[in-house]
Amino acid sequence: FEARNILSSVVDEQIIGYRAPALNISDDVFLILQELGFTYDSSISYQRALKLSTVELKFLPVNSFRIFGKDFYWSGGAYLRIMPLVMLKMLTRLTRKPLLIWLHPFELAQEVPDELHRLSMKDRLRMNLLRKNNSIKVTKFIQFLLSDNYDFVKSKDIVHDINCRR
Numbered sequence: 001f002e003a004r005n006i007l008s009s010v011v012d013e014q015i016i017g018y019r020a021p022a023l024n025i026s027d028d029v030f031l032i033l034q035e036l037g038f039t040y041d042s043s044i045s046y047q048r049a050l051k052l053s054t055v056e057l058k059f060l061p062v063n064s065f066r067i068f069g070k071d072f073y074w075s076g077g078a079y080l081r082i083m084p085l086v087m088l089k090m091l092t093r094l095t096r097k098p099l100l101i102w103l104h105p106f107e108l109a110q111e112v113p114d115e116l117h118r119l120s121m122k123d124r125l126r127m128n129l130l131r132k133n134n135s136i137k138v139t140k141f142i143q144f145l146l147s148d149n150y151d152f153v154k155s156k157d158i159v160h161d162i163n164c165r166r
Contacts, residue, residue, distance in 0.1 A: 001036065017155050019043050019102060023062065023073060030055045040159040042100060045071040060159050062100050065091065076102030078126055080141075081134045088141055092148070098158065099150065108135040 004015045018033050020043035030052060033041055040058040047066060049059035063075040073079045074091050080103065083091075092099060106113075112127045119127065145152075 004036075016040065017042060017060070017159065022077070027052060030057050033057055040155070042102070042155060045073070047071060058159050060098075060100060060155055062102065063091070063095055065094075075099060077104065077107060078129070080138065081107055081130050085137050085140055085144075089144055092145070099145070100155075103138065108138065110135075 008015050016037075016039040018038050018041050020029070020041075023043050025041075025043040030041060031054075034055060034057045038057065040060050042060040042062060044059065044061060045064040045066075046061040047064075048071065049061050052059070062073050064071040064073045066072070074083055074088070080088070080101070110132060112124070112131070116127055117124065
C-alpha cells in the first residue's frame, strides 16, 4: 500500500491498476486488490479471467496463447525480450485484439543492476538472456505496431470498455 501511495504522489494520479511481478498471483489476491480500491488487474490471461466470477475487479488480460492447457505469455517483460521479433509480429497479427505490452525500464537496460547478482543462477540467466540488443528490438516492434495502425493508450483509459468475463 505504501508503494501505491508513493507512485500516486509521483505521477499525481490515483493508481487504479495492478500487475503482479512476474505475473505471479493467486486468485485470493484479487479480493484483496478489490478491497484496497484497485479497479483492474493485468496479471492473468483471458482464459483465467473468465473463471473468476466472484470478483468485481475488471481484468485487462495479458496476451497469451494456449498450448496443452497452459498459457504462454508473449507481449511483455522477459517474454518480450526472449521472443524473436518475427514471432512477435506474427503473434500480433494473429491476436488482432487489444495488445497489452508491459515493459519495465529494467528490460531496456544493457546490463542487470549489481543487486541482482545475488539471485539464483536460474534467475540470473533469465534476467540476462538476450538483454544486449533488447532496446533495439523493442523500438523495431513499436515501429511495426505504429505502421500497422495500432494506437497507444493508457490502460486506465480502456479498462472500462473491456469485460472479459461476460
